[in-house]
Each structure stands twice: as structure tokens, then as C-alpha cells.
Amino acid sequence: MTKPVIAIVYHSGYGHTKVQAEAVLSGVAEIPEVEGTLISVDEADAAWEVLDGAAAIIFGAPIYMGSISAGFWGFAEKTSKRWMELKWKDKIASGFVNSGSQNGDKLQGLHALYNLSQQHGMVWVGLGLHPGNNNSAGSVNDLNRLGGFGGAFAQSNIDQGPDMGPPEADRRTAAYLGRRVAEATLRWERGKA
Numbered sequence: 654m655t656k657p658v659i660a661i662v663y664h665s666g667y668g669h670t671k672v673q674a675e676a677v678l679s680g681v682a683e684i685p686e687v688e689g690t691l692i693s694v695d696e697a698d699a700a701w702e703v704l705d706g707a708a709a710i711i712f713g714a715p716i717y718m719g720s721i722s723a724g725f726w727g728f729a730e731k732t733s734k735r736w737m738e739l740k741w742k743d744k745i746a747s748g749f750v751n752s753g754s755q756n757g758d759k760l761q762g763l764h765a766l767y768n769l770s771q772q773h774g775m776v777w778v779g780l781g782l783h784p785g786n787n788n789s790a791g792s793v794n795d796l797n798r799l800g801g802f803g804g805a806f807a808q809s810n811i812d813q814g815p816d817m818g819p820p821e822a823d824r825r826t827a828a829y830l831g832r833r834v835a836e837a838t839l840r841w842e843r844g845k846a
């Protein structure tokens with residue numbers, strides 16, 4: 654069996670969400686039976702074949718004005734050609750978002766990514782972690798410190814470049830999501846076989 658491909662397609666205006674996407678890829682890479690690939694929406698027009706052939710697609714976007722960035726949304730609209738034939742039906746899907754504020758309406762953005770996956774008939778995989786930093790022994794260094802459930806959340810300070818954020822805890826959370834999606838994809842593919 655050729656290795657199932659897990660595509661991570663993301664937009665990043667200023668580089669912070671790209672760091673998060675790279676962390677997701679590092680988690681995927683922990684599972685040697687799958688192959689991860691990173692695709693910026695800016696290069697998506699050359700990558701439709703890869704996306705159509707992928708077993709899983711993980712969507713990622715920064716939060717701009719309370720939802721996913723227009724850069725990601727432009728890509729989402731272009732996927733309508735795939736929707737016509739339900740070409741992505743039954744692929745595994747997941748998502749991650751990154752914002753400047755601690756909350757920043759990230760859930761709104763994650764739901765936009767989830768809705769996109771459901772329009773395509775994909776099978777969404779959530780984070781599968783308890784929240785971190787929600788008790789007196791907790792800290793901002795906890796895994797899932799921002800307490801997301803449906804995907805991976807990250808927060809990057811708006812006065813710092815991508816070299817400073819998102820912080821390590823959020824990168825570990827992103828990697829956890831990548832690994833979980835890789836494992837779920839393997840089970841899904843082996844079940845089909």
C-alpha cells in the first residue's frame with residue numbers, strides 16, 4: 654500500500670500560522686506510515702492533484718476580523734469545483750486556527766473550517782485532549798493551554814514576529830493534532846482496505 658498523504662493547507666499573512674502549520678506537520682511526521690505535505694493557499698493552484706489524492710486534509714487559518722482570513726476563504730471558494738462532484742467525500746479532515754487575542758473569536762474560525770469540511774462530506778477529527786491551564790496547578794505552558802476541543806488553537810502576540818510565536822505550548826498542541834489525524838487516517842484507510 655502506498656503511504657496515505659496528509660495535506661496541511663493553510664494561509665498565513667505574516668508567518669505565525671505558518672509556524673503552527675509546520676508544527677502540525679511535525680506531528681504527522683511522527684507516524685512513519687503516512688506522508689505529510691504542507692501547502693500554502695498561495696500555491697494551491699499547483700496542488701489540486703495532491704489535494705484530490707490525499708487521504709486527509711487539515712485546514713489552517715489565522716483569525717482576521719472574527720473569522721478565517723480572506724486569504725483562506727479565497728481558497729475555500731475555489732474548492733467548490735471539487736464540491737460539484739463530491740470529490741473530497743470521506744477524506745479525513747481537521748483544522749487549526751491562530752489569533753492575536755487569547756480568545757479572538759477562534760471558535761468562529763474553526764467552525765468555518767469545519768463547515769467547509771462538511772460541505773465536502775469529509776470526516777472531521779477533533780483534538781481529543783482535555784483543556785490545559787484551567788486549574789490552580791496549571792500554566793500557560795500546558796498542552797492545549799487555550800482549551801480547544803474541535804481542533805488546535807494558537808495565540809501569537811501581535812507585537813512579535815513569527816520567530817516568537819505561537820509559543821511552544823501551542824506548537825506542541827498543533828503537533829498533537831497532526832499526530833492524531835495521522836493515526837485516525839491510518840485506521841480509516843486500513844478499514845477501507
Ligand SMILES: Cc1cc2nc3c(=O)[nH]c(=O)nc-3n(C[C@H](O)[C@H](O)[C@H](O)COP(=O)(O)O)c2cc1C
Pocket residue numbers: 664665666667668669670671715716717718719720751752753754755756757758808809810811
Ligand atoms: C486584518 C487583521 C484582522 C485581525 N483580526 C483579529 C481578530 O479578529 N481576532 C484576533 O484575536 N486577532 C486578530 N488579528 C491578529 C491575527 O490573528 C494574529 O496577528 C495572527 O497571529 C496572524 O497570523 P499570520 O501571521 O499567520 O497572518 C488580526 C490581524 C489582521 C492582520
